[in-house]
Amino acid sequence: MSETHTAHIDTGTLMRGLDAAERTPAAARLRARSYQLLRLPPGATVVDVGCGTGRAVAELTEHAAHAIGVDLDPAMVAAARSRFPGIDVRAADATDLPLGDGQAHGYRADKLYHVLPDPSAALAEACRVLAPGGRIVLAGQDWDATVIDSGQPELTRRIVHARADTVPHPRIARAYRTLLLDAGFHDVEVEAGTAVFTDAAMVPIIVGHATAALKTGAITGAEAERWISEQTRRADDDRLLFALPLFLAAATRAT
Numbered sequence: 001m002s003e004t005h006t007a008h009i010d011t012g013t014l015m016r017g018l019d020a021a022e023r024t025p026a027a028a029r030l031r032a033r034s035y036q037l038l039r040l041p042p043g044a045t046v047v048d049v050g051c052g053t054g055r056a057v058a059e060l061t062e063h064a065a066h067a068i069g070v071d072l073d074p075a076m077v078a079a080a081r082s083r084f085p086g087i088d089v090r091a092a093d094a095t096d097l098p099l100g101d102g103q104a105h106g107y108r109a110d111k112l113y114h115v116l117p118d119p120s121a122a123l124a125e126a127c128r129v130l131a132p133g134g135r136i137v138l139a140g141q142d143w144d145a146t147v148i149d150s151g152q153p154e155l156t157r158r159i160v161h162a163r164a165d166t167v168p169h170p171r172i173a174r175a176y177r178t179l180l181l182d183a184g185f186h187d188v189e190v191e192a193g194t195a196v197f198t199d200a201a202m203v204p205i206i207v208g209h210a211t212a213a214l215k216t217g218a219i220t221g222a223e224a225e226r227w228i229s230e231q232t233r234r235a236d237d238d239r240l241l242f243a244l245p246l247f248l249a250a251a252t253r254a255t
């Protein structure tokens with residue numbers, strides 16, 4: 001992923017963060033629940049948009065006749081193909097999917113809509129590729145509500161909010177329901193859970209929050225240094241806690 005997609009994080013760092021995230025029980029539960037909510041009929045085609053390194057595409061091949069992964073970043077597409085040989089992953093934009101009208105019975109996008117310049121355009125494209133009665137599932141975190149344990153709570157709050165503001169749509173997960181209703185989807189349901197990370201593999205992501213906040217001017221260099229050294233010490237002492245509220249919204253395309 002380039003800087004234009006997610007500020008301050010390069011593809012390698014993002015992949016390590018996603019790997020740590022997808023290993024957590026909450027993320028595994030959320031993925032499994034998202035597959036159930038797609039309610040795929042036998043022989044279905046499903047598309048996972050913003051598929052990253054491809055785990056969901058690989059898992060979806062057990063639920064669908066044809067699972068297609070789509071990602072804008074060629075490095076992600078290459079990583080997905082190398083991790084899960086044989087899966088169908090294509091480089092394309094969420095607003096211009098390589099599928100025909102009504103070709104898919106399922107559409108899934110996990111941790112994607114917050115980075116899109118125009119989420120409504122992506123939803124319109126979802127409507128185009130979904131068959132009438134097809135199912136959509138959106139999943140993602142609410143960036144404004146990130147929880148980080150720290151002895152410096154006021155500084156942490158400033159860092160979390162400043163980091164959230166570097167994301168194009170930091171609160172889109174709480175708005176999935178409205179977005180889906182506004183796009184004409186029916187039977188909209190929303191579920192929520194929390195992913196909790198205590199693993200040192202999350203340190204680069206946590207440090208990235210402080211670096212992003214520093215760049216926005218929300219904190220000083222000295223504050224960034226003090227906060228990063230606290231979080232690094234916590235990781236060394238096994239005292240890290242980073243938690244993300246996750247939302248899952250499912251709906252049906254109008255017939």
Ligand SMILES: C[S@@+](CC[C@H](N)C(=O)[O-])C[C@H]1O[C@@H](n2cnc3c(N)ncnc32)[C@H](O)[C@@H]1O
Pocket residue numbers: 001005018022049050051052053070071072073076092093094095109110111112115116
């Ligand atoms: C945070 S990652 C999530 C990856 C994966 N869905 C997961 O849950 O692990 C977001 C992914 O969306 C991709 N992406 C960003 N903008 C995109 C766009 N306009 N169209 C398609 N994919 C996009 C990125 O390259 C990245 O792989």
